[in-house]
Amino acid sequence: MDxxxxxxxxxxxxxxxxxxxxxxxxxxxxxxxxxxxxxxNQKVLFVALGTGLDVACFPEGRSITAIDISQKMLxxxxxxxxxxxxxxxxxxxxVHDMPFDESQFDQVFTSCTFCSVPDPVGGLLALRRVLxxxxxxxxxxxxxxxxxxxxxxxxxxTVVSRRFGPEMNRQTVDNVVKAGYxxxxxxxxxxxxxxxxxxxxxx
Amino acid sequence: xxxxxxxxxxxxxxNLTTGAFVGGLCTAVITLNxxxxxxxxxxxxxxxxxxxxxxxxxxSLFGALEVFLPVMTTGMVAGMVVGMRSSMVVxxxxxxxxxxxxxxxxxxxxxxxxxVWIQRGAQRWTx
Numbered sequence: 580m581d582x583x584x585x586x587x588x589x590x591x592x593x594x595x596x597x598x599x600x601x602x603x604x605x606x607x608x609x610x611x612x613x614x615x616x617x618x619x620n621q622k623v624l625f626v627a628l629g630t631g632l633d634v635a636c637f638p639e640g641r642s643i644t645a646i647d648i649s650q651k652m653l654x655x656x657x658x659x660x661x662x663x664x665x666x667x668x669x670x671x672x673x674v675h676d677m678p679f680d681e682s683q684f685d686q687v688f689t690s691c692t693f694c695s696v697p698d699p700v701g702g703l704l705a706l707r708r709v710l711x712x713x714x715x716x717x718x719x720x721x722x723x724x725x726x727x728x729x730x731x732x733x734x735x736x737t738v739v740s741r742r743f744g745p746e747m748n749r750q751t752v753d754n755v756v757k758a759g760y761x762x763x764x765x766x767x768x769x770x771x772x773x774x775x776x777x778x779x780x781x782x
Numbered sequence: 783x784x785x786x787x788x789x790x791x792x793x794x795x796x797n798l799t800t801g802a803f804v805g806g807l808c809t810a811v812i813t814l815n816x817x818x819x820x821x822x823x824x825x826x827x828x829x830x831x832x833x834x835x836x837x838x839x840x841x842s843l844f845g846a847l848e849v850f851l852p853v854m855t856t857g858m859v860a861g862m863v864v865g866m867r868s869s870m871v872v873x874x875x876x877x878x879x880x881x882x883x884x885x886x887x888x889x890x891x892x893x894x895x896x897x898v899w900i901q902r903g904a905q906r907w908t909x
Binding site: 597598599601602603605606607721726728729732733736747767769770771772773 | 901
């Protein structure tokens, strides 16, 4: 397990909900609900559960395995995961080194995850390993922008933000393609910065 | 494009307040004897310094990057405009506040239009 990343998120856990839960979650909720409504009745992996803020947007009655690198985040998520009306199994795990066999999951979901995974292409390859052939990847992510002045700002913000949390200028759509997925749909939520990505594993 | 009243109101209030504050601060700091290009850079720096905490504050209420990016742009633009203006002519504090606030509203409109444009060209720009 990547101890540097684990410690970073352990430190962020006590104040994570203060920074993330109010305006941001309210604003993104309808887009997340729409994305998560694609969760099927088959085996679903959810990556980076955090404090479980996304659980409220999950459709009821699904069979979901959720991972996060930080046990302190998962401890805080317990109230929300216990309230979920379905089978939600929570495991502390690093996306680069998941304790799952190959081709175990039909779908993988992420939510603001690949701004923080240290090696994004490596992490996406690891997800491809646990996905069944033609398995689906659904992502809600913020990425860098191609447009001035937003690109400049996000590059500047990343200098600070990467010390305590996410990187703001990742090119996640390009990384998905590099990791061997076929893009099905990219839907912008806000400018070219916040978006949903639907891709299929090509293995 | 955002149409929910709470968030539209939040975007307007966040940018209007930040722009007005930056405008007032810039005209208080930058005076007639400043060289224009220095006044512009100083105004921009003041605007960005103010907009960082403003972005965090309004972001906690109204959204994340949807608030942070326009508010930072507002700080930068309002600082540049009022900073340059203050180095060229005497500008009253109230007028500087109004100009800064107007910059904020302008940035909200521009980002909403940019959002529509990007959504329309989604396939071309985002894949």
